[in-house]
Amino acid sequence: MANASLLAYAPVMLKAVGLTIWLSWLALLIGGLGGLVLALMRISRLRPLRLFAMLYTEFFRSIPIVIVLFFCYYGAPLVFGTDLSAFAAATLALGLHASSMMSEVIRAGIDSVGTGQWEAAQAAGMTYRQMMHHIIGPQAVQVILPPSVGIYIMVLKESSVASIIGYVELTATGLLIRESVGGGFTILGVVALFYFVLCYTISLAGGALESRMKVAGRGMPIGEPR
Amino acid sequence: MTASPVPAPGPTPILAIDRLVKRFGQRTILDGISMDVVPGEIVCLVGPSGTGKSTLLRCVNGLEDIQGGRIVFDGLTVRAHARDIIAVRKRIGMIFQQFNLYPHLTALQNVVLAPVVVHREDRQVVEARARELLDRVRLSHRIDAYPAQLSGGEQQRVAIARALATNPHMLMFDEPTSALDPETVGEVLAAMRDLAQEGRTMLVVTHEMRFAADVGTRMVFMDQGKIVEQGNPRAMLANPHTERAQRFLQTIQH
Numbered sequence: 001m002a003n004a005s006l007l008a009y010a011p012v013m014l015k016a017v018g019l020t021i022w023l024s025w026l027a028l029l030i031g032g033l034g035g036l037v038l039a040l041m042r043i044s045r046l047r048p049l050r051l052f053a054m055l056y057t058e059f060f061r062s063i064p065i066v067i068v069l070f071f072c073y074y075g076a077p078l079v080f081g082t083d084l085s086a087f088a089a090a091t092l093a094l095g096l097h098a099s100s101m102m103s104e105v106i107r108a109g110i111d112s113v114g115t116g117q118w119e120a121a122q123a124a125g126m127t128y129r130q131m132m133h134h135i136i137g138p139q140a141v142q143v144i145l146p147p148s149v150g151i152y153i154m155v156l157k158e159s160s161v162a163s164i165i166g167y168v169e170l171t172a173t174g175l176l177i178r179e180s181v182g183g184g185f186t187i188l189g190v191v192a193l194f195y196f197v198l199c200y201t202i203s204l205a206g207g208a209l210e211s212r213m214k215v216a217g218r219g220m221p222i223g224e225p226r
Numbered sequence: 227m228t229a230s231p232v233p234a235p236g237p238t239p240i241l242a243i244d245r246l247v248k249r250f251g252q253r254t255i256l257d258g259i260s261m262d263v264v265p266g267e268i269v270c271l272v273g274p275s276g277t278g279k280s281t282l283l284r285c286v287n288g289l290e291d292i293q294g295g296r297i298v299f300d301g302l303t304v305r306a307h308a309r310d311i312i313a314v315r316k317r318i319g320m321i322f323q324q325f326n327l328y329p330h331l332t333a334l335q336n337v338v339l340a341p342v343v344v345h346r347e348d349r350q351v352v353e354a355r356a357r358e359l360l361d362r363v364r365l366s367h368r369i370d371a372y373p374a375q376l377s378g379g380e381q382q383r384v385a386i387a388r389a390l391a392t393n394p395h396m397l398m399f400d401e402p403t404s405a406l407d408p409e410t411v412g413e414v415l416a417a418m419r420d421l422a423q424e425g426r427t428m429l430v431v432t433h434e435m436r437f438a439a440d441v442g443t444r445m446v447f448m449d450q451g452k453i454v455e456q457g458n459p460r461a462m463l464a465n466p467h468t469e470r471a472q473r474f475l476q477t478i479q480h
Contacts, residue, residue: 117326119289119322119326120320120326120327120328122289123315123318123320124315124320124339124344124392125315125316125344125345125392126340126343130343130344134328134343139329139330
């Protein structure tokens, strides 16, 4: 009976799953791009850029995501002069946080490419962009990918905090359903199961992508001498 | 430009180094190096390790900035962080001690990359040339191999083909055989001899005295950041004038 009535909520739940995926994807996209820019700033020859990137990373790594979220949501009128929707605030908060994590991972990936590679590319007359695109990037990606999957999973789970400011994603939907059916644990179990399936799928997909890339760069030594 | 104080004897040098000074912090690595390289010359830089031979090469294509003096290549002043350093690098092929092939690309892709990306040449034209070059260094059967699948000697021959692919005006070799197993040194030296025979301009840091004597048109002996002695390789090997060169050449020939 209870289960039968829960089934009626299936379309709502699926829509909520979609929103959670959409939210976390956008946040990961912002995190990836922001992280790339921050990582490039951290290896820049210009001290102010390095300093800014370092402070940014340290700042967002040490602040709970809920606080960042409140800053984005309630602070938006002060900064942007306009209210942000719950969705926009959540995306921004998750994106800011993810970019601090991604910047560390991307920097480690770039660092893992030996100095000999930079010199060979420079000696061949490549510009910075050509070098990053053709030489450093493809090698760094192999190091960046595995921890990025972990970060995406983290962002996906973190996205549940959006429920606090009233964005009805998977967690919020589960809680609302629970209220309307008069409590019970089943719905919480279902929500947990959805998160698990999502994360596990990402994990599997990440693993598959990783092994495919290894074949593409067959025999590529990671952390070559020098 | 002001008039050169030294009247140029013979052909115009492709590379002119004038009182070059290079320091790492407090340490002076190159202490007033002056030398010219004329097209077609094969200059072998020899001397004890740590005397700045490799650093000298790296200054020439702007991988290191310099603290004093002047380097002019092909009429272009070399400035490490200037925008026009690219123009210098495009005309110099460099071969490294550690090969530095791109590990994510096959042998053929390694050779093709710079002409296509840096020199904006047509990929098909370049690929045909790359195949010829790999054939020339006797690697036509290894075209699709990744660097990790190649021996050290094979990797260095790919690196030579890669350097040749952009038709450079000068080749620089930074101890090209020092990281190799003894049995593969010969195949790399053979490839270099082949290049020497077609009149390439080469600047070679090496400890291979036989090679220097056979192929080099000039030997430059460096010690502690200075040029101590230079001249015809055979004459220098047989009869070095300075005591430091004598001592060094004695130790290396045993």
